[in-house]
Amino acid sequence: MSTVRSLSIPAESTHSSLLAQAAWITGFAALTAVGAQIQIPHQPVPFTLQTFSVILGAAFLGSRNATISQILYLTVGFLGAPVFAGMSGGLSFLSAPTVGYLIGFPIGALVIGMMMRRKTNYFWTLFSMFVGLTVIFACGTVGLYATYFHNIGQSITGGFLIFSWWDLLKLSAAAGIYQQLARRYPKLPA
Numbered sequence: 588m589s590t591v592r593s594l595s596i597p598a599e600s601t602h603s604s605l606l607a608q609a610a611w612i613t614g615f616a617a618l619t620a621v622g623a624q625i626q627i628p629h630q631p632v633p634f635t636l637q638t639f640s641v642i643l644g645a646a647f648l649g650s651r652n653a654t655i656s657q658i659l660y661l662t663v664g665f666l667g668a669p670v671f672a673g674m675s676g677g678l679s680f681l682s683a684p685t686v687g688y689l690i691g692f693p694i695g696a697l698v699i700g701m702m703m704r705r706k707t708n709y710f711w712t713l714f715s716m717f718v719g720l721t722v723i724f725a726c727g728t729v730g731l732y733a734t735y736f737h738n739i740g741q742s743i744t745g746g747f748l749i750f751s752w753w754d755l756l757k758l759s760a761a762a763g764i765y766q767q768l769a770r771r772y773p774k775l776p777a
Contacts, residue, residue: 612652615644616660619692620670631684631735632746633672638723639757641692642699642716646765650700657693664689687730687746691723698722707769713762720754 622636645653664676671680671689680686699719703712724747731746732739 608652611648612656612659615640615648615653615656616663618644619657619660620663623670623672624674626672629749631731632688632727632750634750634753635672636757637672637688637692638695638720638754639761641696641723642719642758643761643765645696645699645719646703646712646716646761647768648696648700649703650697653696653700654693657696661689661692682734684731684735685727686734688723688727690730691726694726695719695723709762709766712765713758716758716762720758724750724754 618640619637622638622640625636627634641653641657644656647653648656660670664670665678665680667677669676672685680689696719699715702715702718705711728742728746732742736742736745
């Protein structure tokens with residue numbers, strides 16, 4: 588049945604939808620790169636606005652496109668473009684203290700997008716984004732353990748707990764922005 592429906596859509600409409608999706612995917616990847624440059628220096632991982640773009644993009648784009656957006660961001664960065672924190676990039680980030688967070692971006696985006704399929708009210712949005720952030724920080728904590736601290740207690744304190752206040756602010760802002768914009772624009776092209 589879905590095949591028949593897709594065959595009845597004019598080709599120009601499908602092409603336009605694909606272009607719109609590509610633009611939104613690229614746009615949120617670019618916002619993540621910009622968020623990486625807005626930072627408060629801290630060792631071994633700086634405070635940045637990257638996760639704000641990840642969670643907001645996941646709410647708007649849905650699981651598939653948000654995941655693609657973050658994979659695009661990582662691919663561009665690992666290929667050497669200066670899109671990671673401090674205008675850096677390259678494969679050396681695979682052994683950097685931030686690698687777990689970076690790998691957590693598409694996973695967190697996938698989780699948020701999947702959860703947002705169920706409901707889109709404010710509290711569910713907040714909860715979905717919270718779960719996605721928890722996934723990102725769990726990946727980040729494991730990455731810190733493997734590459735930097737080699738102590739699980741220090742990894743949790745230095746990679747999860749220290750960022751909690753900062754990310755609760757971003758979480759509240761992202762959920763509020765999503766709710767306001769979603770009322771005006773119920774669906775991005777997907």
